[in-house]
Each structure stands twice: as structure tokens, then as C-alpha cells.
Amino acid sequence: MASEQVKVIGAWASPFVMRPRVALNLKSIPYEFLEETFGSKSELLLKSNPVQKKIPVLLHGDKPVCESSIIVEYIDETWSTSGPSLLPSTPYDRAIARFWASYLDEKWFRSLRSILKAEGEEEKKAAIAQVEEENSFIEKAFIDCSKGKAFFNGEHIGYLDIAFGSFLGWLRATELLSGHKLVDEAKTPSLSKWAEQFCNDPAVKPVMPDTAKLAEFAKKIFAKPPA
Numbered sequence: 001m002a003s004e005q006v007k008v009i010g011a012w013a014s015p016f017v018m019r020p021r022v023a024l025n026l027k028s029i030p031y032e033f034l035e036e037t038f039g040s041k042s043e044l045l046l047k048s049n050p051v052q053k054k055i056p057v058l059l060h061g062d063k064p065v066c067e068s069s070i071i072v073e074y075i076d077e078t079w080s081t082s083g084p085s086l087l088p089s090t091p092y093d094r095a096i097a098r099f100w101a102s103y104l105d106e107k108w109f110r111s112l113r114s115i116l117k118a119e120g121e122e123e124k125k126a127a128i129a130q131v132e133e134e135n136s137f138i139e140k141a142f143i144d145c146s147k148g149k150a151f152f153n154g155e156h157i158g159y160l161d162i163a164f165g166s167f168l169g170w171l172r173a174t175e176l177l178s179g180h181k182l183v184d185e186a187k188t189p190s191l192s193k194w195a196e197q198f199c200n201d202p203a204v205k206p207v208m209p210d211t212a213k214l215a216e217f218a219k220k221i222f223a224k225p226p227a
């Protein structure tokens, strides 16, 4: 079962798609990347994720697995003896990691996008302040989870590192477009160091989107239609 062919249906700019790719790289599992065309959905995607019709989808043999965080857990369980464990070893630490991953998806990423969608300087300032407040919670979570090590998961990149790290491309693109640093040495020193180490990891580097290219893409998708 673990030896069946692995494919990921996705797109280069999607932070959610980065998650299974980083997890597979960490476990040294070869996979084929099936790039969707922006603005359309392939037959294979519609057949593999007929309910949500969203990327990413992991195909393991002919079995689809959907939802990025669920895919990361599936990868960790299926290839439990390859590479580092992605989930923490205790039930409590796993619960905490899942809490923060859910907070990032449900709250933090929406706040980040509000900066790009803001109309006018006042709205933009408020959106930036919101993200900075949320970053201070995440900085504290990092200090608690990492227990003095380099990553949320300890010595190695794990589930929560992947959940947050996959948003770093969008964070940097938002910083570029807004002209405002959101994670840096002065505001969130631990996150700033963590982000650098995450991005330099060989499992991450090849799939981390280029900031300038992502900023151009973000401009296109957040462009307001002419009045």
C-alpha cells in the first residue's frame, strides 16, 4: 500500500498545496505534481474531490485524500517509518498543534488576506494591526511548542511548521505589496528566526513560491473590477 504511486493535484501559488509537497519531501517520498490551470478545474480534480472541488488532492494509487492538513496526517501515518514524525508524540501536544493549525486556516489567513483586500489606508492599517496582534499569539505559541528548539515540532519540521510555513510565501508577498513588515526581528523575534530556518530547509526550498511572482499573482486575483 505505502509503495503505490503518489500524485498531488495542485497549483504553484496555493499555500494549501505546499503542505503535502513539503510533507512528502520530508519523508523522501517521490510524487508526481499535476498542475491545475488557474481558473479551471480538470476532470481528474472533479472526479477526485467531487464534494469541495478544491486543491490539493493527494492520489495514493487510485485513492484520493482531500484537505491539506488531513493529507499531512495521512502522509505521516502511511510513511511512519520514513523521515521524521510530523505529529507530536503526545495526545496533548497533538491537540495543541491541531488547534493552532485550525486557527491559522480559519482566522489568521483571512486576516492576512484582508490586508490585500483593504480599501483605503484606514482599512489597511486596521488589517495590519489585526495580523500583528494574531502574530503575537503565534509567537507565544512557538515559544511554548518548540521548547527551545528550532521548530514548532522540536528539532524537525512537523505538522504545525508545515501548516504555518506554507503561508510564508503569501506573508512575504503581502509584506511586499503593503510595504509593511509583518514578521521581523523586532516584532516577533522567534517567528522571524523560525521562518528563515523553515524556508532554508531542503524539503521546503524547491516548493516555496518566489515572492515577486506571488505578489504579481496576488495583484491579479485581488484586483478590483473597474467601477
Ligand SMILES: N[C@@H](CCC(=O)N[C@@H](CS)C(=O)NCC(=O)O)C(=O)O
Binding pocket: 013, 014, 015, 016, 053, 054, 055, 056, 066, 067, 068, 069
Ligand atoms: N481547507 C482546504 C482549502 C483548500 C483551498 O482553499 N484551495 C483553493 C486553492 S488555494 C481552491 O482549490 N480553490 C478553488 C475553489 O474554491 O473552487 C485545504 O486545506 O485543503
